[in-house]
Amino acid sequence: MSVHAGSGVGKRIAYYRSVARPKMTQQQLADAACVALGTIRKIERGERGVAEATLDAIAAALGIDPVRLRHDRAATHTPVHDTLPALSAAIAAYDIPEDGPTRSLPSLQVAVTEAAHWRLSAQYTRLVRRLPSLLTELARAYHAAPTHQGPQPAQLLVSAYRSADAVAYKFGAHDLSARLIELMRWAASDAEDPLLTASVAYVRTETFFAARAYSAGLRCLEQAMDSAPAPSTVGAIASKGALHMRAAVIAGRARDAAAAETHLAEASKLADQIPEGIYCGTAFGPDTVRIHEVSVAVSLGDDHAGRALVIADAWQPPADLPAERRSGFYIELARAQLWSGRAGEAFESLQVARRIAPQHTREHPWVREDAATLRRLKRADSEALTNFAEWCAAT
Structure with missing residues (x-):
């Protein structure tokens, strides 16, 4: 079990607790995360480490992605990559799932809806930890479903496969993504919903x-x-x-x-x-x-970059749009700004994308390419840009 130690984690927890709306006391955070008050106090003071499960519970209570709290930011993608083999194993047995308990369809619907929410908000670490077991359970429900349940088990499978595909595709596992898409197409044939198709x-x-x-x-x-x-x-x-x-x-x-x-x-x-x-x-x-x-x-291409700049000068994505959509806007805007010689603005856009959806931003190949270009140009604050480039593994 991974344990995060050092004062950095505690300071970040204290910071996000202080800026929560409404602001949370240590007692309120402890209650919401089901963690002892003394534990919260020691973590924030840097007197003890915090286990992965506890960190996830604290992040959930604060309403933020656990990525924002981890001390070793250079390794925040590791839990996702480490779980991809389990995801692959779950879909390999899509037609012969392991025996085990299966929740009711209403309960499974809640789980699938939650997964879709995490996908849209780019909370990939949280998502990928739940998906392997959820996909196996959904496969059991699908194959055991009586006729009177209709197309709902297939519809749930399609949605869950889509959430899994989002992780696979954005983390560069394109073969796994292609396999998941084929399974989406297979399940959609039984879903009886042309809009889903x-x-x-x-x-x-x-x-x-x-x-x-x-x-x-x-x-x-x-x-x-x-x-x-x-x-x-x-x-x-x-x-x-x-x-x-x-x-x-x-x-x-x-x-x-x-x-x-x-x-x-x-x-x-x-x-x-x-x-x-x-x-x-x-x-x-x-x-x-x-x-x-x-x-x-x-x-x-760069001949059309001016159009992107005109749009961005007069408009920005509303805060209620999915995080994945909003971060994508700023990532693409940064590329247009870079093409147009507005290097400082490009870096600002990349930083905005990071604040909105850190995991989505970090794994985007354009972010790494553009951060590397900005470093070569030396057109932004060197320390901030170096930190950003190291964070996203730009070379």
């Missing part, structure tokens, strides 16, 4: 991004749009709009500016018809499309 097509695009097969990915999305339900309900509007939004980005990567503009315009038109929200696990609405306008501009 469309959301799987949205996620499948990751395999084309990873392979840099952008034209093929665009064709795949256009086929999914042809098969998607007509946009006559809120859910169907969001589903088709998300596909157009994704198609705009991958068309940009393919350097097909005309297709990118067409799909972005369609996404914007559909987004104006519904409120911003999470639909079938995907954020969609006017604000999300605005973020993708920046994504498209950056995807099209």
Whole structure:
């Protein structure tokens, strides 16, 4: 069991307790985390280490990602990478899961919804620790489900596989991600929900991004749009709009500016018809499309960076959007700023992305590339930039 020692952990716990809203006393934190008051006091004074499970409980009580509390920040990704083999083993036995207890479908729905929340808020360490056992339990529920339970077990599997894929893809396990996407497609065939099928097509695009097969990915999305339900309900509007939004980005990567503009315009038109929200696990609405306008501009290359800057000069993502979306906006904005010779602003954007979603930011390849470029340019505060570059392993 990993134990974090040293005064750094205690000082960070004391800091986040003091800035909590409302501010928490040591007693309130102890009660919320189910930890003895004396233990909290000793940890904050640096008189004792804190076990991994205790750190997670304290972070949950404070409402923050445990990453923010760990002393050894250079190793914060290790728990995720260490758990990927267990995730792989769980899906290898998707059709022959181990025997064991299985909760009711309502209880499993709560667990799957919680996992989706962690995915959207980029809390990958917390997510990946729960997923292997949850996927095994869901597989048991799916294979043992009586007919009268209908498609719900398959629907839960699709959502859980998507949460697992988010971790695999963002942490560079692209083969595992591709396998999870295939399992999403398999389970979706029994889910009896065309909107869920469309959301799987949205996620499948990751395999084309990873392979840099952008034209093929665009064709795949256009086929999914042809098969998607007509946009006559809120859910169907969001589903088709998300596909157009994704198609705009991958068309940009393919350097097909005309297709990118067409799909972005369609996404914007559909987004104006519904409120911003999470639909079938995907954020969609006017604000999300605005973020993708920046994504498209950056995807099209440095000649289009000015468009991203114009958007960012007049707008920033609202705080109620998923953390993963907001951090992605600042990561892509930083690239546009760097291309435009605004190195200081680029570094500021990377730091904002880190504050919003540290794990998402640290694992993003563009962050490492751009931090390394900024170091070579020597155009930002050297100590802060060096610390940032070391944090994200930029070379």
